[in-house]
Amino acid sequence: MNPRDKFVIRSSILELAETGTPRNISIDDKLRNEHKEREIEKTINIWDSITALGAQLSRPPYDPYREIINLGISIGRKQCLNKVVLSMPLIIYDNAIKIEETSLESLHIALDRLAIDSNTNLGLISENEIKNRKFSHFKRINKKSAKVEDYDSEGLVLQYNDDKSLQFLTDIRREFNGPILVEIDDDFQKYIGPLLDTGADGVIADTIKITNNARYKGKHALRVIRDVRYAINQYYAGRENDGIVLMVAGDFNNTGRIVKSAALGADIIGYYTSLLIANAANHYEISSNIHTVPDRICRHILATKGELKGVPAALGYSDFYNLSPADLRTSSIETSLQADIAIEGIDKTYRQIIEELIDEYASEKGIEMNKEKKRELVVQLLTHR
């Protein structure tokens, strides 16, 4: 509810409370008029139109204050000898951000403190050398600059560019025993199978980069997550997933988005707002320095950790990684179409509703429709909504 709507609601109730006599116009009519007057179109924020189904009688909730809720995740498939275990599903992802040196130092101090004082091991993806660290460093490398020292880090990250990337992955796989994560682009469907065959322990989907490319232009980050997860599941069809992780990065800057992404299939979230958060805290302090910023980052991460435990517990899970798309509902058709999320109150996706109506129509008319025709009709109906 925005402040203007609050004002409308409050003034309408106060009118009743002050006079005790019927009003001329209801709250809903007033809101509608107000929106019309200000020409506000009903624009839906896709992230905010998604909610999760809390546990009540049909599934009891867990209690995060009294029971253990697992947030830990191990990165590394069968072939990976030195797996990395993170205490929560976050890796600080500095890609595409220019970070000034003191902020970077503050971040390193914060991650060390979290590991030592709070038993909270987070990962950091960065191409810099980081010495004497207590946290897990995933070093970003490329074929040209790769050198033996890189293998001192706990994990490696490389970018998929072309078929040569697969050869590069094969080469480093032989020499490096930690997890290797590969950043993919919008063409991932073509090469995800060979990539996983070659020994990648995980894929990184930067949703901002991907949605800026032609194939995903105009699509939402959630669509990217859904599609990459689908591609991974297809790869494992009929077999047990041996530990592949999907890391997503982009605009995932709060617990709500982390949880929604995880439910759609992300295992780890690339979180790069900690530094911004440290700055956000400057709202109440003028100066910022290396002594205060690490503390702020630590406190922020610990509060987020508490939230991340609270949500799966409230949904009836003792493990964060049990979240699935079935736990989500949406109050928007657009969101349902983008991410295949069921609409609240109906418990079906919009696509499913359309498919059922087509089936109903076909059965009423005695039409026998093949799958191809039905798919074509669904596409036509969804395109010309």
Added chain:
Amino acid sequence: MSYNKDILAIKRNLLKESSSSNLIDYYDQSKIILDARKAFDGLIPYSGLGANSTNDYFSSIDLIGGKLKTDEDYSDVDLSLEIGGRYSNNIITTDVPFFISGMSYGSLKLPAKIALHIALNKLAEDGIKVIMNTGEGGALPWEIYGMDIENSSIIEYTNRLLKEHNLDNINREQLFQRHYPLVVQYASGRFWKDPNYLLKADAIEIKIGQGAKIGHGGLLPGSKVTELVAENRGIPPYRSAHSPSRHLDILGPEDLVAKILELREVTDWNIPIIVKVGAARAYDDIKIILKSYADSASIDGYVGGTGAAPWEIRDIIGINTIPSIKMGKDAINDYYSHKEINEFKLLAHGGIWDSKRIAKCIALGANGVGIGTGFLISMGCTLIQDCYTNTCPAGLTGSYEKLDIENSAKRIINYIKGTMVELQNIVGSLGKKRIKDLNKDDLFATDELSNMVSGLSSNNKNYFKQIKDKIRQIDVHGMELNV
């Protein structure tokens, strides 16, 4: 828990700024507050009142006709609501289909609780009975005892309560009366220590969850657990009261049956029992309640308010009130195989603030609705959503701002009477004699989604029908479907 004043100042300044900027900015700014708070104290940020729904469907569903104000006299329109009688010997009958949702002492300050108590007593004297729900924090002495009370410790506690709030001069005879029906909450925290809490109630509500923090359990921040609040709840003072996320003895449907039967025995099968859930898997949850010897189910939608909830839990979890009513009603219809049996009552909460919204909920299938925030606004709530702190600017949920009890009671009475007349006008102008006669045929949806989630299938604007028409057009003019 208390928050640095600077953080509250940031929040209020952002609210002020955002009232003159565009709406999207507001939301982003609110996330900045969250981040700043986390960085400041390392704790999970709380918020008060309900979630910010992107689409609560209320504005896109309307009544076909129904006027708030008319020249006709519709004062004979029956707005009554009955709860109980399915398994209980007693039935509560009220004169309006709305009631005061659970807002406990502790969450609300004592003067606000007294204002509600006085207002409902005065209305009862005028022949208008309205239900009050205690919330999960236990009842106040005058809610369960009369002037003939002999228990000295309760008298002494009452004296301390009133003295603490400078209400020594209040008329005790007027205070120690209750003429309205009282529903007491039986929640997972079991914050009551006097068996009379259950025995003297008019109905018991087993609270499984609430819309603002589904699956999380109740929460009262430490700064609000004063010594007197702590004493009333039987908990240590100045420490946050986290009630368990579930009843430790209700893990599933069988346990719910056992608990209800236990309460039935304790109360000689006299008192109606309501089971309240937060709106999530509403169909399944209501089906379980239907099979559990309860008289009524209460469902609290996504926008449902609270005194304190973890901000993200409040905003991430739950479904809106309108679809939850539809799902609840579907469960009831399926259970009774669509027979016209009205023994089981469905009560709805969450974002229901005025007569038109009440009428819409009832037309969709609710029998009654709970209102919380509407009553707070009547008493002066500014919707700043700082209810979890001790800094409520209206003096309703904390702080030493003085609340004018007499004026607040007058406003509550006006709000109830005004809403009542509006409801009678709406029902009467629709050509009906009883609010119970409202049904889905009295409603229409102005968009496709609202039509679907509310299950409005019988009117001209039925979007399912429109989609089928499109299929027909494609069939006739476009591709040949029959293969």
